[in-house]
Structure formats: C-alpha cells, structure tokens
Amino acid sequence: MKTDLSSGNHKDLHTILSGATGLAEQIKPLRQLVLANLIMLGEAPAPTFQEERRMQLLIDRFSEVGLQNVANDETSNVYGLLDGTEGNSNMLVSAHMDTVYPESADHTISVQPDLVTGAGVADNSLGLAVVASLPDILHKLNIRFKNNLILIGTSRSVGRGNSEGLRSFLNNNTLPIQTGICVEGVQLDRLSHASIGIIRGEILVRTPEELDWNGFGNTSAILTLNEIINKITDIPLPRRPRSSIILGQVRGGAAINKRATKARLGFEARSESAEIVAEIEQSLHDAVAEVAAKTGDNIEIDILSVRKPGGIPFSHPLVRTSRKLFEALQINPRYEPSTSDLAAFIDYNIPALTMGITMGSNLQMEDENINPTHIHIGVAKLISMLMAIDGGHCNAE
Amino acid sequence: MQNKDWLKSNTYHHSDFWDLRKLVEEKQSRGLTISLCIPTLNEEKNIAKEVVLFRSELMERYPLLDEIAIIDSGSEDRTLEVAAEFGADTYLASDILPNLEPKRGKGENLWKAIYQLKGDIIVYVDADITNIHPRFVYGLIGPMIYRPEVGYVKAFYDRPLADSGVLRPSGGGRVTEILTRPLFSLFYPELTAVIQPLSGEYAVRREVLHSIPFPIGYGVETSHLIDLYNRFGMEVFAQTDLDKRVHRNQPTQALGRMAFGILQTFLRRAGDQEKLAIHSELNHYLKQFQVSKGAFEQIEHHIVEDERPPMDTIPEYRKKFGLD
Numbered sequence: 001m002k003t004d005l006s007s008g009n010h011k012d013l014h015t016i017l018s019g020a021t022g023l024a025e026q027i028k029p030l031r032q033l034v035l036a037n038l039i040m041l042g043e044a045p046a047p048t049f050q051e052e053r054r055m056q057l058l059i060d061r062f063s064e065v066g067l068q069n070v071a072n073d074e075t076s077n078v079y080g081l082l083d084g085t086e087g088n089s090n091m092l093v094s095a096h097m098d099t100v101y102p103e104s105a106d107h108t109i110s111v112q113p114d115l116v117t118g119a120g121v122a123d124n125s126l127g128l129a130v131v132a133s134l135p136d137i138l139h140k141l142n143i144r145f146k147n148n149l150i151l152i153g154t155s156r157s158v159g160r161g162n163s164e165g166l167r168s169f170l171n172n173n174t175l176p177i178q179t180g181i182c183v184e185g186v187q188l189d190r191l192s193h194a195s196i197g198i199i200r201g202e203i204l205v206r207t208p209e210e211l212d213w214n215g216f217g218n219t220s221a222i223l224t225l226n227e228i229i230n231k232i233t234d235i236p237l238p239r240r241p242r243s244s245i246i247l248g249q250v251r252g253g254a255a256i257n258k259r260a261t262k263a264r265l266g267f268e269a270r271s272e273s274a275e276i277v278a279e280i281e282q283s284l285h286d287a288v289a290e291v292a293a294k295t296g297d298n299i300e301i302d303i304l305s306v307r308k309p310g311g312i313p314f315s316h317p318l319v320r321t322s323r324k325l326f327e328a329l330q331i332n333p334r335y336e337p338s339t340s341d342l343a344a345f346i347d348y349n350i351p352a353l354t355m356g357i358t359m360g361s362n363l364q365m366e367d368e369n370i371n372p373t374h375i376h377i378g379v380a381k382l383i384s385m386l387m388a389i390d391g392g393h394c395n396a397e
Numbered sequence: 398m399q400n401k402d403w404l405k406s407n408t409y410h411h412s413d414f415w416d417l418r419k420l421v422e423e424k425q426s427r428g429l430t431i432s433l434c435i436p437t438l439n440e441e442k443n444i445a446k447e448v449v450l451f452r453s454e455l456m457e458r459y460p461l462l463d464e465i466a467i468i469d470s471g472s473e474d475r476t477l478e479v480a481a482e483f484g485a486d487t488y489l490a491s492d493i494l495p496n497l498e499p500k501r502g503k504g505e506n507l508w509k510a511i512y513q514l515k516g517d518i519i520v521y522v523d524a525d526i527t528n529i530h531p532r533f534v535y536g537l538i539g540p541m542i543y544r545p546e547v548g549y550v551k552a553f554y555d556r557p558l559a560d561s562g563v564l565r566p567s568g569g570g571r572v573t574e575i576l577t578r579p580l581f582s583l584f585y586p587e588l589t590a591v592i593q594p595l596s597g598e599y600a601v602r603r604e605v606l607h608s609i610p611f612p613i614g615y616g617v618e619t620s621h622l623i624d625l626y627n628r629f630g631m632e633v634f635a636q637t638d639l640d641k642r643v644h645r646n647q648p649t650q651a652l653g654r655m656a657f658g659i660l661q662t663f664l665r666r667a668g669d670q671e672k673l674a675i676h677s678e679l680n681h682y683l684k685q686f687q688v689s690k691g692a693f694e695q696i697e698h699h700i701v702e703d704e705r706p707p708m709d710t711i712p713e714y715r716k717k718f719g720l721d
Contacts, residue, residue, distance in 0.1 A: 032483065036453030039446060043528065064458070108527045108643065111446035113482055136458075 010145075010391030013321065016384055017328040023141075024329065024380035030137050031375045035111065037061065037132045041097075042118060042125030043107045048098040048161040051076045055097065058132060058153045065135040067151065075168045076155035082135055084390075086146040089178040091389050092350075093134065093149065093382070094166055095127035096157030096182075096341055100364050117369040122360035126185030126370055128153055130357055130379055137379060145390040147178065157341050159200075162305035166344040179318060179389045180345040180352035181382065182338070185370055186360035188378050189331050192338035193319045193353050194311025195346050196242075196270045197277035201303040203228055203265045203288060205252075207295075221263035222252045224297045229265065231287035235280060243271035245280065270337075274308055281306075307339070310346040318351050318394040325384050329377060351396065355382055400590040407547070407635040408592075411536030417459040420535060423542050430463045431538060432516030435485075436506035437467050440524040441474040447522070447529050448483040454531040461535060466514055467524075468493070468506040476524075488513055494713055500703055503597075504617035511607050511708040512717065519606060523597040528643040537600035540635040548605035548633040549625055551591055552598035554642040570595060571649075576656045577619060580663055584672045585623060587631050594622055595659075598639070605633065607708040607718075615655045616662025616702045623666045650685050654698055657683040661702040 010016055041061075046054035058078040062070040067080025078097070099120035101107065109118035109125075118125075131151050138144075155165035170177070184190070205221040205228070229247060237243045245267060252263030269280040285301060292299040312318060314335075326333040338354040345352035357378030360370035388394055414420055424431065433451060437444060448465060455461045467480040467487045477487040491499050493509040507521055518541055522533050537550045573595050581588040588594065595618050609624045611617055625633050647655070661679060668675045683698045708714050715721050 032449050032453045033457070035449045039450055040454075040530070043530075109446070110442065110527075111449055112442065113445060113479055 010387040010393075013324075013388060013391065013393045016387045016391065016393075017324055020325060020328045020380055020384045021330075023384060024377045026141055027137060027376040027379050027383075030133075030140060030379075031372060033136055034126075034129050034133045034375055034379065035116070035372060037129035038116065038121065038125055039109050039111065041128050041132060042109050042121055045101065045103045045105070045107050046098050046120075047100070047102050048156055048159050050103060051097045051155045054128075055153070055155065058097065058128070061132045062135075062151065065132075065139075067135060073168065073172070075165045077152055077165045077169050079150060079152040079169065082138070082145070082149040082151065084145045084147040084149065087148050089147040090175045091145070091147055091149050091386060092152065092177045092180045093131055093386070094152045094154050094180065094182050094341055095131040095184070096124050096165070097128055097153040097155055098157050098161055098165075099123065099125070100158055111372075114371055114373050115369055116372050117367055119366070119368060122185040122368050122370045123158075123363050124183075124185050126357055126360075126375075127183040130183055130375075130382065133379075134382075138383070141383075143383065143387070145386065147390050148175070149386065150175065150177070154341055160304045162307070163341045163344040166341045167347065170344060170348045170350070177348075177350050179394060180342075180350050181385060182341045182345070182352065182354040183382060184340060184354055184356050186358060186363070187334070187356045188358050188374050188381075189326075189334045190336050190354065190356045191319070191322055191326065191333040192336050192340070192342060193314070193316065193322075194337055195307060195309060195339070195343045196272055196337040197274045197309035198268060198270050198305070198307040198339060198343075199277050199281050199303060200268045200305045201266075201284075201301060203267065203284075204300045204302065205263045206298040206300075207259075207261050209261055220253075220260045221297065222260045224291060224295050224299070225250070225252060225263040225265055227291045227295070228287055228299070231291060232267070232284065235283045235287070237280075238276060241272035241276060243269075243273070243276045243280070245269045272309055277306075277309070307343040308347065311338075311342065312351045316351060317396060318353060318389070321388045321394050322353055322355075322385060325381060325388065328384075329381055331377070331381070351394070353385070355385065357382070400587060403587075403590050403631045403634075407540070407631075409536070409540055409635065409637040411532040411539075411637055411639050413637075414535050414539030417455075417461065417531075417535060420539060420542060421459050421461055424461060424538075427542065427545075429518060429542065430516045431461060431518045431520065432510075432514035433462050433465045433520045433522060433534060434507065434510040434514060435465070435467050435480075435522055435524050436470070436503050436510075437472060437476050437480070437524045438470040438503075439472045439474045439476060441472070441476045441479050443524050443527070444476055444480045444485075445483050447524060447526070448480055448485045450529055450531060451534060452484050455534055461538065462520075463516055464514060466510065468510050468513065470501055470503070470506055494711065496713075497711075500613045500705070502613035502703075504611050504613035505705065507617060508611035508613065508705045508708065511603070512711070512714050517603050518600055519603065520600040521598060523644070525644050526642055528641060532639055533598055536637040536639050537598060540637065541600055541602065544635070546632060547635045548602045548629065549621065549635075550600045551593070551634065551636045552596045552639045552642075553592040553636055554596070554639055570652075572652050572656050572659065576659060584667050585626060588622055588626055590631065591622060591634065592636060594618060605629075607714065610707055611705040612658075612662045612702045613705060614700070614702050615658030619659050620662050620666060620704075623663070623670075627670060650687075653685060654683060654700060657698070657700050658702050661700070665702075
C-alpha cells in the first residue's frame with residue numbers, strides 16, 4: 001500500500017503501521033544510496049579514539065544533504081539538525097562511528113547482490129551509513145516531521161570508549177531530547193530497550209623475563225592466568241537478578257617452546273543489578289590480589305568500561321509501539337539487552353531504543369558481513385518509528 | 398613545451414575537483430554529456446561496488462555522469478546480470494557493430510564503447526579496483542570540464558609528487574618502469590612526463606577518441622599516447638593523481654605477455670613515424686618457460702596486436718553521430 005507521507009501529520013498510528021510495508025517498498029530502490037555511504041564511510045578506518053577520517057566524511061555528507069548546524073565537537077562527534085515543521089521537540093538518531101578494527105586492518109568492502117563483506121560493515125558502518133542517508137531518503141520520499149530530527153555519528157563508543165562520545169554530547173546539549181534511537185547495522189529483529197549492567201576489562205599477567213628457580217612463582221604467565229580463571233569461575237552468581245561472567249578472549253605467550261612471560265584475559269561481567277556488578281568487580285580484584293600474592297607475579301586489572309543497568313520498561317509506549325511496528329513488518333522481535341550507546345541515553349533518563357537494520361554475521365571478525373537485501377525493511381522500521389514518535393504515540397503517560 | 402612546464406600546468410590532484418557541485422554546474426554550462434565505460438571480463442565479484450558507488454554519487458547525487466555502461470568481452474560468470482541489477486547499462490562487445498569481424502580484447506571493448514555510448518567525454522575505469530571511489534571518475538573529468546583544450550586525461554597513483562615539490566619515484570608498474578619509460582625516453586622523451594602511461598583509467602573527448610586507431614590488446618594505452626602526441630603534442634594531455642589504487646597483482650609471466658604486446662604496438666608506430674627502421678617481419682610468438690614435474694617446459698604464446706581503425710572511419714558510426 002502506498003501511503004501519503006508528505007503531510008507531516010503522523011497522528012494516526014494505524015496509518016503509520018499499516019503503511020510500513022509500503023514504505024519499505026518505496027525505500028527499496030534507495031538501497032544503493034545507503035550502500036554507497038556504507039562504502040565511503042566504512043572504508044575510512046575509525047578505531048575508537050581515532051575517528052577523525054570518518055568524522056570528516058560525515059561532516060561533508062551531513063553538509064551536502066542540507067542538515068542545519070552541522071558541527072563536530074571535541075570528542076569527534078558529528079551532528080546536524082533536520083528542522084521540523086513545528087520544532088517543539090527533538091528526536092535524536094545516533095550511530096556510533098568507531099569500530100574495533102585498527103587503522104592497519106584492511107578496510108576494503110566487497111559488494112555482491114546478497115552479501116557485503118568487510119571490516120566493521122555490520123558494527124557499525126551500516127548503522128552510520130543509514131544515519132548519513134536518512135536526510136536524502138526522507139527528502140526523496142517527501143517525509144517531513146513536525147519535531148526536529150538530530151542526527152549524530154558518535155565517537156568513542158565501543159571498548160574503552162565507553163560511550164564517551166554520546167555522553168559528552170548529551171552532557172553539553174542544550175536542546176531537550178524527547179526520544180533517542182541508536183542505529184546498529186545488525187540484527188534486523190533485535191529490539192533493545194534496556195541495558196544491563198556491565199563491567200568490561202582485561203587482566204594482564206607479567207612474569208619476570210628471567211625465571212627465578214628458587215621462587216614460588218609459576219613458570220608461565222599462562223599458568224598464573226589459569227589460576228585466576230579458576231578463581232573467577234568460583235565467583236558465585238545469583239540466578240536472579242540474571243548475571244554472568246564472559247571470559248571472551250585469552251592471549252599469551254610468544255611461541256610454543258618459550259615460557260610465556262605475558263598473558264592477557266578479556267572479560268565482561270553482566271548483571272541486571274548494579275549491586276551485583278559491583279560485587280563481581282570486587283571479587284575480580286580479590287582474585288587477582290590473591291593470585292598475585294601467591295605467585296609474586298605482576299598482575300594488573302584494567303577496567304575498560306562500566307555501564308549501569310537500566311532502560312525503559314517493556315510496557316513503555318515506545319517499546320509497545322515498536323512491538324506493533326515489528327508485527328506490521330512481520331518481524332519477530334528478539335529482545336536483547338543492549339550493550340551499545342543506549343546506556344548513555346539511560347544515564348540521562350531519555351527513553352531510547354536500539355534498532356538494527358539488516359541481518360549479518362561474523363561480527364568483529366575478518367569476514368564480517370551483512371545481507372543488503374533487507375536494508376529497506378530496516379530503514380522503513382526506523383522511519384516508521386520516527387513517525388510514531390513524531391506523532392506522539394510513544395510518550396509515557 | 399618543456400617537460401617541467403607541462404608537468405606543472407597539466408598535472409592535477411583529484412582534490413582539485415572536490416567541489417562536485419561546481420563541477421556539475423560547469424559541465425552543464427558547457428552543455429557536455431559524459432559517459433562512463435567499464436570494460437569487463439568475469440568481474441561479478443567486483444562490478445557491483447563500482448556501479449553502486451558511481452551511480453549513487455555521480456549520477457544521482459551529483460549528475461556528472463549521463464550513463465554508466467559495462468562493455469563485456471563475454472564473461473562466463475554473472476558480471477552482466479549483477480551490473481544490470483545495480484542499474485548499469487550492459488552490453489556484450491560482440492553485439493555492438495555486429496557486422497564487423499569479431500575480435501576479443503580489452504581494447505575492442507574500449508573502441509566499441511565509442512560507438513555505443515553517447516557522451517561527449519568518455520571515461521574508462523577498470524573493473525578490478527578494490528578501493529574504488531568517485532575520485533576515480535571526477536578526478537579525470539575535472540581537467541576536461543575546466544579546460545576545453547585538454548582532450549585526454551590520464552590517471553596516476555600513489556602520490557608521486559611530494560609536498561616539497563620534489564619528484565619521488567613514480568611507483569609506476571613494472572612494465573612501465575622496465576619497458577615503456579625506457580622506450581619513451583629513447584624515442585619520445587616528452588611523453589616521459591606522463592607518470593603512469595599504462596594506467597587503465599583515463600577520460601577522452603569524443604572527437605579525439607574517434608580519430609585514433611585502437612589496438613585491441615595490451616598496446617591500447619601506449620598507442621593512444623604516441624598517436625595523440627604525434628598529432629596534437631603534449632598540450633592535449635593532462636594527468637591526475639588519484640592517490641592509492643588497489644587492484645589484483647599480475648604474475649611476472651603475464652606482464653611478459655603484456656610487454657610483448659606493447660612492444661609490437663610501439664615498434665609499429667616508431668617504424669611508421671620513421672623513428673627507427675625495421676627490416677624484417679616481426680615474430681608474434683612469445684616463448685616462456687614454466688617448471689612442470691621438475692623439468693622446464695616451454696610455452697608458446699601467439700600474441701598479435703591487432704588494431705581497429707579510427708572509429709570515425711566506420712560508416713555506421715558516421716551515420717549514428719551525423720558526421721557525413
């Protein structure tokens with residue numbers, strides 16, 4: 001069904017929902033616009049804290065598409081404003097610019113009809129490309145909002161960035177933000193309205209270069225790390241509130257026939273309760289201190305980021321409306337606590353969602369990929385959601 | 398014109414043309430039409446990216462290109478279907494001017510593009526550039542839009558001109574540095590100012606393009622430079638630094654075959670222009686060796702640099718473009 005979208009009147013939620021599929025069809029021919037932005041932005045390396053090249057490209061793109069007040073700030077966020085017809089309130093759509101890939105990684109993107117592959121295409125070059133393409137898509141579809149739409153590419157989001165970019169923007173921003181949407185490249189069926197508490201970090205073990213045969217220390221940093229891992233697995237975790245510790249990455253040693261003098265463990269502890277997160281952090285410090293005392297090895301614990309749990313409830317009108325929208329687009333929602341920039345919105349008490357654009361796999365691996373054939377559905381979902389917010393259908397009573 | 402002067406006045410960097418809005422305005426004010434030709438053979442893995450990028454950025458956002466055409470040599474994969482799916486016009490070289498005796502080679506595709514495409518300027522870009530970017534097109538079109546006297550703009554890569562103004566080694570390909578540059582130095586010294594004479598990306602005005610013959614194989618770029626230099630001098634050329642170009646690396650033996658074809662084209666022209674005298678018929682068999690089961694095996698390649706005549710001598714072309 002083709003819907004008249006030009007009125008800027010999004011008062012009828014039923015019209016928005018029933019028009020979502022038709023909107024996706026209208027967006028289908030515009031997928032190339034998103035893909036072109038994905039290539040141009042995604043091939044510019046943007047490791048966390050070094051987003052400048054991508055930032056400059058986004059400034060150019062935002063300026064080219066006619067956003068107002070395009071600017072970047074001291075943390076390298078880039079933002080611009082699409083004026084609403086009334087402009088009484090502000091909707092914020094964000095996508096993080098930074099990726100986990102170092103500058104030296106091959107950032108070439110390969111495009112085939114049903115597969116786009118390359119470093120960071122899913123997390124989050126596609127999300128950023130959609131934000132960069134949004135003004136053009138809205139213009140081509142003649143969609144106007146009565147509220148202002150602020151678009152932002154955020155810096156310093158992942159890993160050590162700890163959403164510093166978005167936090168900094170929200171801290172300094174003077175415009176009242178009604179609602180936020182974090183755009184992620186994948187997955188199309190995710191619906192994140194809450195963030196769990198997270199503490200993410202690394203434990204680094206160093207043993208002396210020269211082995212002290214008289215000492216009680218381990219012969220290898222890997223063995224010391226093993227002891228720490230055993231201690232961590234002994235940390236008691238409650239079933240409620242749900243909590244877990246993920247030991248996601250281990251690196252150590254230089255060669256199979258050399259004693260390892262360095263070993264590193266990457267971990268993430270998650271819980272629905274801030275208190276449990278704090279308890280886990282304390283237990284981790286205790287485990288490290290105990291093993292260090294026993295072995296005499298140098299062990300450091302480096303906390304990369306800490307996020308508080310929170311978010312809007314399942315019954316919040318923003319979540320309720322998004323559920324209806326998923327249903328209208330025949331997407332079965334997968335509720336997933338967000339570990340993204342959503343945490344920053346939560347810290348500032350701004351109702352927000354994280355939405356994915358298409359399906360993808362092998363995230364943060366060499367062959368990270370997305371399926372471009374669903375992009376129009378993801379973009380229709382985003383625009384329909386903005387219409388619903390614009391029409392006042394997502395406000396808490 | 399001295400090499401130094403030409404280099405200074407006719408060498409650009411793609412960033413000189415960053416203002417695409419201005420470039421489009423200038424193009425429109427001059428009433429120019431521009432066609433992009435991508436010659437292909439089995440490029441289904443690469444072609445979508447080029448078409449997506451050029452179509453979205455240089456047709457829809459900035460209407461610099463009036464058409465994007467794929468001219469294919471007869472791919473056995475889905476090159477043409479993929480290109481068409483992303484909105485390019487697709488042609489099989491053998492379907493263009495079908496009454497002519499068929500020939501196969503990249504030069505054949507480039508030549509037939511002159512008949513098939515409508516632009517006043519034709520830009521040729523290879524399909525295997527993995528770091529493709531709009532600069533590969535606008536960097537080449539730029540000098541031609543702003544300077545009517547420039548008829549042929551060639552690409553070069555890897556920033557050979559340092560900020561200090563001191564020329565660093567060009568980083569030209571192996572065949573350029575080992576064969577073409579020494580040959581140009583001996584017989585056409587002025588052409589040595591062209592930093593990468595064999596680069597596959599260039600833009601040409603139709604009236605220039607249709608007036609020169611086309612080797613259908615490896616010698617097409619070399620012949621263009623010699624023929625146009627002979628006719629117009631260095632003033633017809635410009636060159637643009639397009640920064641980095643990432644593409645498939647060719648094995649040395651393939652470069653040997655390339656050099657053999659280029660040499661044939663070169664010798665024919667140098668002979669015709671009485672730069673040197675060749676008193677015997679050239680042999681067209683290149684013999685290379687490969688190791689097979691521990692023994693050397695000789696492989697013979699028959700490489701003849703066949704040529705198409707200038708397009709403006711083809712009656713169908715003259716009729717289509719009203720030259721009679």
